[in-house]
Amino acid sequence: MTTISAGPTDSPGVRHVKRPTPLRESVYEALTEMIIDGTLERGRHLVEVELAGMLGVSRQPVREALQRLNNEGWVDLRPGFGAMVHVPAEDEVDQLLAARAALESESARLAARHATKEDVAKLRDLCKVGAAFHDAGDIDGAVRTNGELHGLITEMSGNRFLVDFAGQVDRRVRWYYTPVAPVRGAASWREHTRLVKAISDSDEDKAAQIMREHTEHTRKAYHELQGGGEATEPVVAEKKAATRRRRTD
Template sequence: MGARRIDRPVPLRERVYQAMQELIISRQLAPGQHLVESELAEMLGVSRQPIREALQLLNTAGWVDLQPGYGAFVHAPAPEEVDQLLAVRAVLESESARLASTLVDTEGVDRLRKLCAEGEAALDEDNTEGMVAANAELHRTVTELSGNKVLMDFVAQIDSRVQWYFTPIAHVRGHESWREHAELVDAIERGDTEGAGRIMREHTERTRRAYQKQVEEGPEEEPQPQVRSRRRRTAR
């Protein structure tokens, strides 16, 4: 008889890591922003030790840059870094869409249509966080519907980065992005393998170009810092 494994609580440093990653993805901590341990500790309701440990983890994962003598800064991705990741995303997700259309799933299609409606509603409400969340979940669902676990693993590895890059252009892509999503869902529903792959490829390419255009036109507007008032109490 095998012993039942005991669930271990998530270490505090990992919970702090997750909280800070969310703030970076949502741009509440902006690219290039100096991260002060004491301010982060006060904001998240923890001591400086888990903040320091989380910063090390974020540095290893590429979310934060640690500069000796200067401190920690939110990583500011170079244009080619973003371009390369979004190019890989286009390859992976166009194949996901193609495969999803060969395994038409009525329940899955209904989920996709619901997410399209949620994304449109978030756009109308000027809710960037809601738009980014609905967009990420829709793309994640398409990959799940592909039935290919290897694709799911690869897409999961870049999912957070895609959300980070999409956040500042969510409004730029606007209704056009959700019209493209609706066309994609239609293609998947009717089993149009070639069409689904093409629509997803063109959709992800337009997002990539929108990000490139924003970079060329100048740095994004700094978000108003809300983090000081967003105090999150985490168990010590």
Template sequence: MPARPGPLRDRVHEALLDLITSRALPPGRHLVESELARHLGVSRQPVREALQRLSTEGWVDLRPAQGAFVHEPTEAEAEQLGTVRTLLEGEAARLAATAAGADGVGALEVLCAEGERAVAAGDLDRAVALGARFHAKVIELSGNAVLAELAARIDRRVRWYHDPAARQRGPRAWAEHRAITAAIADGDAARATALMRAHTEHIRH
């Protein structure tokens, strides 16, 4: 486990969350305290505390007489999350179109170029990571700190739920990113909003 500042229980929580969101621990996986403690190089107590916290946050299911399991996302949960994401990111694109300067647009264009190269090279992990960076940049360019805070709270869950779909979309996703970037560059708030909403809806469906 990489060294990080803060209490041990927080570091263990973060390490387990990383393993879950990266799907190194896939949905439905039985989580055995002793195995996780050995893997992370810690005692069982901070692992137990982290699993309790992850259960409260909805990442882990604690089943009586069975133990802890990585939560398996339901269709209804994914639908609800997708709706919230569409609203937040549509608004972020609208605000970015009114606030982003040349440097911000340039950063989006660089991300698009890198994403397209990753897709062409068949590097899906990098393409997905760059896609997340693209969306984060649009949110940053919105200039709305409250919106950015809300988006950050659901970002990990969005990527966890929708990562498989994001991997399948490849070139189409980056064509949509290009169109969103062009709308922001043109200062066309209505078009940027519509394109971002359509983009997030494609992933949700």
């Protein structure tokens, strides 16, 4: 992960990259994270000189990073117009989240088989941390902790190919999950708690089922947010809870 610092006089969205070698890698990492966390929103026209100023670098590493981001599907380069942050199509989201469901449900099943007491303790700690981030309104912290929990479960599977495959889709999943995190938050962490209990009980089938349902709820929440589907019960419940919290604040 690239370390990025912002000075007290910087305006929002301005991030200066430290200068390890190669610089183009640091710029690529910074721009990717800015897309994931929404600093560079979907559909935004990306101007090289503007990005270079935000990152405190020249245009050349920005140009190289944009080419790589285009190759990986984060950015669309259009002749005569320039670069734009990619806007995912609905079927693209479905395909990725379906792949994630298959990978992570199997990871959960194997984690339930291999989990140690220390593993379970780490998962429970992450659940507490993630729920605390959600309650505090720290969406970035909640999303980061969500990724750590899912990553740990995959590592616990003991299957290095699952770890490799999950790693390839992790960033894209975070990109899709970040917009729904405020809505999914509390329900998501309750589901995590149920999942950890199934893993602790060595109940392989239940762990796999809970994980598959968990990823499906996220998929439906994403589509609802985009106006493409009906609300799931966990999403409706969390929206009502959020409304109650706002009324009592």
